[in-house]
Structures are given as C-alpha cells and as structure tokens.
Amino acid sequence: MLSSLSPSIAKVLEEAGGQWGVYVEDLQTGEQLAFNQDERFYAASVIKVPIMTAVFSEVYAGKFALDTKIALRSEDQVGGAGILQHMTPGSEWTVQDLVTLMIIQSDNTATNILIDLVGRDAIRAAMQATEMTNSRFYNKLMIVPAQVEGYNEVTAADLGNHLRYLATGKVISYDSCERMIAILKQQQHRDRIPHHFPYPGGDVIGSLPRWEFANKTGSVTKITHDMGILYIGSRAVTICVLNKGLEQRPAVQAIAKIGKLVFDLYDDNEK
Numbered sequence: 001m002l003s004s005l006s007p008s009i010a011k012v013l014e015e016a017g018g019q020w021g022v023y024v025e026d027l028q029t030g031e032q033l034a035f036n037q038d039e040r041f042y043a044a045s046v047i048k049v050p051i052m053t054a055v056f057s058e059v060y061a062g063k064f065a066l067d068t069k070i071a072l073r074s075e076d077q078v079g080g081a082g083i084l085q086h087m088t089p090g091s092e093w094t095v096q097d098l099v100t101l102m103i104i105q106s107d108n109t110a111t112n113i114l115i116d117l118v119g120r121d122a123i124r125a126a127m128q129a130t131e132m133t134n135s136r137f138y139n140k141l142m143i144v145p146a147q148v149e150g151y152n153e154v155t156a157a158d159l160g161n162h163l164r165y166l167a168t169g170k171v172i173s174y175d176s177c178e179r180m181i182a183i184l185k186q187q188q189h190r191d192r193i194p195h196h197f198p199y200p201g202g203d204v205i206g207s208l209p210r211w212e213f214a215n216k217t218g219s220v221t222k223i224t225h226d227m228g229i230l231y232i233g234s235r236a237v238t239i240c241v242l243n244k245g246l247e248q249r250p251a252v253q254a255i256a257k258i259g260k261l262v263f264d265l266y267d268d269n270e271k
C-alpha cells in the first residue's frame with residue numbers, strides 16, 4: 001500500500017530541492033517507504049523526543065518523580081522557542097511541566113534543564129534502547145561550546161525506530177509510552193506534516209476524532225523537520241521527514257504535501 005506513494009513523494013522531493021530523509025512505516029503491517037533514511041541531519045528540536053524518553057526512563061527507575069519540582073535559574077534561560085526564557089528565576093516547575101513545555105512548545109530552556117537533570121549518558125542510553133544506531137547526542141540547545149565534541153544528529157529511520165518503540169509500548173513501560181504519546185498529541189506546532197489534513201472533529205459533540213497526530217517539529221536555519229505518529233481509523237503510521245538546504249517556507253510546503261499524500265492514502269482505505 002505504501003509503495004504506491006513512492007513516485008508521488010519522489011516528485012515532491014525533486015521539485016522542492018535540498019536534501020531529504022524520509023521514513024514512513026505502517027505499524028500494523030510493517031511496510032516501509034524510505035528515501036535516504038540513513039543520512040544524518042542536524043537534529044534541531046526533534047532530539048527532544050529521545051530526551052523525553054530518557055526523562056521517563058529515569059522516572060521509572062525512581063531517580064525522581066514527574067511531580068518533582070525544579071527551580072528555574074537565570075543561567076538556564078536561553079533564547080529560541082518557549083516561555084521559560086521569559087519567566088521569573090526562582091519559580092518552580094514540575095518535571096511533567098518541563099517535559100510538556102519541551103515537547104508542545106519546543107521550549108529550549110525546559111530542554112536544557114532536563115538535560116542537566118538526566119545527563120547525557122541517560123539520553124544516549126534511551127537512543128540506544130530504541131535502535132537509534134546512526135544518531136548522536138552531544139550538546140544542550142542554543143548553547144554550543146567553544147570546543148565542540150560533536151553535533152546532535154539524527155536519521156529519518158532512527159526517528160521512525162524510536163516512534164515505533166513508543167507506539168508499541170516496547171521501551172520503559174506501557175504506561176510510560178502511553179503518557180509520552182499523550183504529550184506528543186498536544187503538540188502546538190502543526191504547520192508541517194498535518195498542515196493540509198481536514199478538521200479532525202465530528203459533527204456530534206463527544207465523537208471520536210477523525211485523526212490524531214503525535215508529533216515533534218524541529219527548525220534552525222535551512223533545517224526543517226517533522227516526525228510523528230498518525231492515528232487514523234484503526235491504523236497507525238509513523239512519518240519522519242527531515243530536510244536541509246532549503247529556506248523554511250518551501251521546506252514546510254513540501255513536508256505538508258508529503259503528509260497529505262500519506263493521510264489521503266489511509267483515509268481512503270478506511271472509508
């Protein structure tokens with residue numbers, strides 16, 4: 001079924017230009033569709049998903065709790081996305097709050113606090129446990145040391161592997177995976193893969209949504225990513241699209257076209 005999209009997606013990528021990594025997987029059948037799926041890209045904010053997994057792993061191990069409170073320090077506050085850079089130093093935030101802000105608003109300050117909380121080794125262990133074998137984690141966000149050990153890098157296939165572990169409850173615990181996906185479903189950045197999806201709500205109050213999307217975006221100059229799990233009818237599909245070399249607007253437009261191609265294929269199949 002997915003293979004039927006190969007020519008259409010190839011055309012979108014060719015017309016857009018730039019370099020792409022694409023990985024799509026039907027979680028029921030195991031069928032995959034991929035383009036340059038093992039090429040490494042600068043991770044930007046999609047690295048925040050394995051960071052979330054590392055946090056939940058440490059919670060499960062009893063190192064701290066989701067309701068553990070952490071005081072915001074002025075030295076934690078960095079620019080880019082998020083609200084914590086504007087909040088009062090000394091204010092306290094639970095680990096649950098920090099994870100939620102990191103994912104749904106892509107808050108960089110929250111991310112760096114969590115990196116300090118769990119440590120780099122825990123993040124690397126979470127990546128290893130979910131078969132992110134070609135990806136790398138080194139640095140906090142918005143803070144690049146003078147002596148760079150390496151850059152945070154990911155591949156589309158590795159992100160797909162990570163999402164598969166979450167969606168099937170195969171890392172940490174079933175409950176942990178359920179909680180993480182629930183956070184991803186609250187994502188506020190929906191301008192890429194789901195941009196052209198129809199309104200999910202039904203005509204009757206309380207009816208099940210037509211679709212849900214649990215995702216995380218990432219962007220820096222000429223780097224534009226989106227990754228997520230599309231739930232539509234009885235089906236679940238991971239979609240991971242990475243780009244480098246394009247300005248954000250054309251990259252976003254191309255990612256949205258790919259998202260709509262996958263959506264239409266499964267929406268038609270559910271009718």
